[in-house]
Each structure stands twice: as C-alpha cells, then as structure tokens.
Amino acid sequence: MSVGSAMERLRRVERSRLANLPTPLVPSPNLAAHLSDRPLDLSIKMDAETGFALGGNKVRKLEFELAPSRLEGVTCLITAGGPQSNHCRVTAAAAALLGRRCVLVLNGPEPRNPTGNALLHRLFGAEIRTVSDRSLREEFMNREAREEADRGGKALVVPIGASTALGSLGYALAMEELLSQLGTGAPGYWIFTSSSSGGTLAGLTLGLSMSGRYDVHVVAVSADTKAGEMKDHALDLARQGAALVGWSGDLPEDRIITTDAFVGEGYGKPTPESSEAIEVFARHQGVVLDPVYTGKAAAGMIHWIRTGMIPDGQKVVFLHTGGHPALLG
Template structure:
C-alpha cells in the first residue's frame, strides 16, 4: 500500500505509536463532532514533536552518506533546530545550527535545549541569510576534512515527509480513518506526508493545514513540490499525488509568525483547562484556534471525527 516505505532506512529514535486520545473536555465544551488528538507532543525523544518523525529518516540518510556533522537552520526558538540537536547528540553527530535572530543573553526554551544538546549555534540577521550561511558552514567544514550533511528548513524534504507517511501507517493500526485531520503547517513536510499517506491508504480523510506564517498559495506550492519528490522515493511516478487536495488555511496567522492572536490565546487556555493538553503559541495554538472556530461555525457535521495532530512545540511556551 505504501510502496517502498518499509525499505527506507529509518532510525527509531523513540518508541511508537504515539497515543491517540479523546479530547473529551473540549468536546464537552464545544459539542459537535468527535474530537481526537494524536499525541506527537508525547514522542519520548528530545522534547518530541513532529520533527522527530522526519529526522528518523533524514538522520539515517546522513549516516548512509558517512556524515559526521548535521547542519540545519531555523529561528532562535526553532523546534526543528532543537530536535536536530537532540538527534545529533544521540547518534554521535556534531551539530551546527544557523539561527536567524539575536543571540539571546540567557537562552530559554528551545535555544536552551539546543545548547544543552551540545549544538554550535551561529546567528544570522534574516531568514534569507539562513540557506547561504548553511552552505558556507558546510564548505568550511569540508575544507577542515569533515563530512557535513545539510538538512533544509524543517527537514521538509521528500524524505523527511515520508516520516508522516509512516505516521499514517501507524495511525491506521490505531483507529478507523478520521474524517478530518487538522494540524499546524509551516515548511510543509508534515502536511505533504499526511496527504501522501492518506492517498496511499485510500482514506477519504481531509487533511487541513493551518498556516503558522505563509499565505495559503505559497504553502500549497511548497507542499506540491515536496509531494512530487516523495512519489519516486516510494517507487511511484512523480505525478502520483498530483490530484491530491492540499488544503491550507491561512486565516489564523494574525499579526504574523509567533505573534499570538486572541483566538490562539483562547485555544491555548481551553486545551490546557479542558484536557490538560499543552499547546505552543507559534504553531499548535493557532491550529487549535482553527479547529475551535470550525466547530463553533458548525462546519463539521456532528457524526464526523476530527483528529487534531499535535505536532509538539510545547518548549516554545518557556521561551
């Protein structure tokens, strides 16, 4: 069903499956459809989250290439950078992180953890400076006789996205296909993998990504591109997912990346108080705000099941 998925080298990093639980408190408060949560926030590795699923495959590829250093990038509080630093620590790579933003006087949240995991952090001024800085770091390491492996933003490569095809295979062992999966989307790898996984499993499930920053059209383009590369990795033609719907909702970004909105603040508080689920201000609280709004607007029939894919990031609360 999933093509060559099982033959892709993959390092477990953590035990799976992650739990699927009822959001019974939110359901009691909101009514409407059945609400489930897939707890990737509870991945028992390096503070968890969606990036661990991608890094299982990407780190295995780095090892296959004989790499000794992982290089990646993100904001100062990047969950992906922190998860990469953890992966490097566990698997014996060195790690260089290119962070856009100012060097914090006293690191907190993900920045604190990345340092604790032993990563070297280099700061650049803007997002646009990140990719050239990664290339420069790789060239510098090569000159020094090292073997760097550059992981693009969010590990949102076709290979990284296969981690979420694995995740759909995992979910299929736990529950019947939900009617809707709703999750935070940003660099697109999570959504590409979920869309591909649902298509290959022949699920009727709608996958709805709630943008943390980019406009819908740009996100859809990025996700389509990842899907084009993903097909051949699993032994399918590049156009295998050309007809798959890519739904991205950018109405919950508000003032921008990482800036809370009244709706995201309400969602953060409701999830904590009703179900003791901890969200983060940048990604998951905005995705939960979208779920709450959809239920209040009665956009999802009561007979349906909505699964909130918790992509982690709780460390962002302590930034």
C-alpha cells in the same frame, strides 16, 4: 505500482529509529464538550509524544533525513531555524546521540538568558551561529559546510524543518498509523494540523493517497505561509515523496484544505484565538500547546467546530505536532 508494494517500499525505506511509535490517539470528550453543544467525536493524535528530545513532528522527519547510510563519514550536522526552532532542538539532540558536531544557524540575536528551545539548543551542545536575517541562513549553512570540508570533515546540511521529500515520508507513515488507530465506519474524518515548511502536510497527503480512503479531509492551518503557496509546495513535495517509493496514484488534492486565516500579525505572534486555544486545551484536556504552531492550528480547528463547518457525526482529530518547549521560551 500496486498500493501493497509501494507501502512495503515505504516501510522499508532506511531510517534511524528515534521516535517512540505509535504515538497515542487520545479521545478527548471533555474538550469536545467544551467546544460544542452538539455531540462531537474529537481525539488528539499526540505527536508531541514522539519522545526523543521532547518530541514533536520533527522526530519523524529526521528519522529519514538522518538515515544511517546518509551519515556515513559525516562529522557535523548543520541546520537552521529561528531562535526557538523545534527542528534545531531535535537535530542538535540527534547529533549528540550520534556523536557528531552540530552547527545551528539561527536568525535573531543571541539571547542573554536562553530559555525554552534556545536553552535546549545549547544544552545539547550545538554551536550557534547567529545571522541578522532569515534570508542569510542558507548561505551561512553552506559556508559552514565548506569550512568543515576544509578541516577534513564532512557536513550534512539538513534543510530547514527537514521538509524534504525524504523527510516527508515520516508523515506518510504517520498517516498510515493514524488511520489504523481511527478505523473506519464514521461518515467522515477531519484531521487538523499545523503547517509551515510543508513536510508534515506533504507526508500526510502522500499517506492519504496511498491509503485509498476517500472519507478523510486534512485541514492544514498555516503558521506563516500563504495558503495557496503552502498547498502547492506540499503537493510538490508529496509528488517527489511518491516517486521515492514508486507510488503513482493520484494525490487527494480536493481533500487537502489549507488556510492562512489564523496567522494573525505574523509568525510567532499570538492572536486572541491562539491564546484562547492554548488555555482551552490546557484547562479542559491537560494538554500543552505552543504559541507558534499548534496554538494557531487549534484556533483554526475551534473555529471550524464552532461555525458548524464539520458535518454532524464526523470524527475530528487534532494532530499535536509538538513545539510546547517554546511555550517556556
């Protein structure tokens, strides 16, 4: 299938409009001057400002997962995550907007005084079930779905992070949006993003393949997963996403770089580099990052800039995937 018709199919895939699009691409010369002695063209793609329920990358993915036809007869949305899950925040808000019950299966103890996303989960009216370990989440989601069916209702189980082939289409469109904002003419472009469950990276990969551009690299900085595993999973999802829109072009595997060098001691545990990144973005750009995802992704980007891994004259984009409510958690 030609690029044109696959792109048309992608644009026409049914979705619920939740996000405020396009998000701005903000030139960031002040931050760039702080990070490099040499001229650096740095911008931030503000997906923290997708708008709905305090925004972030989950909004674009959930537009597809919660498409109107998938919601027919659905009485309850069920999903899972950590106690400060951004994905659970946006799913709970979408359930509120759509007039459905929401059950969140969260691993970790019930907080005494919920803050950040934990507070928002409850504010949006979600019913919380806690499990002692993340390995139990799937089983509990399925159990909740069976109980909803026994009561005569119908549950839609949204996979963790909405990182499905369908959800990833939100980031294939985001790549198209970003590339049109960036234009052409520079010798190269480097897009830095946080990655975990892989849907964002999968969509960016598919969108880049469909764009036909060879001048763009994507660097995905892991929040938890091993780099190789993360890349394989994202490529697999991107292939499934391509099948959904009838796209058979090659994926730009060699221009998708994954790294787990900035995870530190583990998921959600700050590192000196992520704490520095959060401070630098706040003080030199007025932009709030989060400690779990974007702080570590920014630490990765800063390292690449400072160690000269980006050739002179090439443009750098930091994709801000949101998550900032967790900073107040």
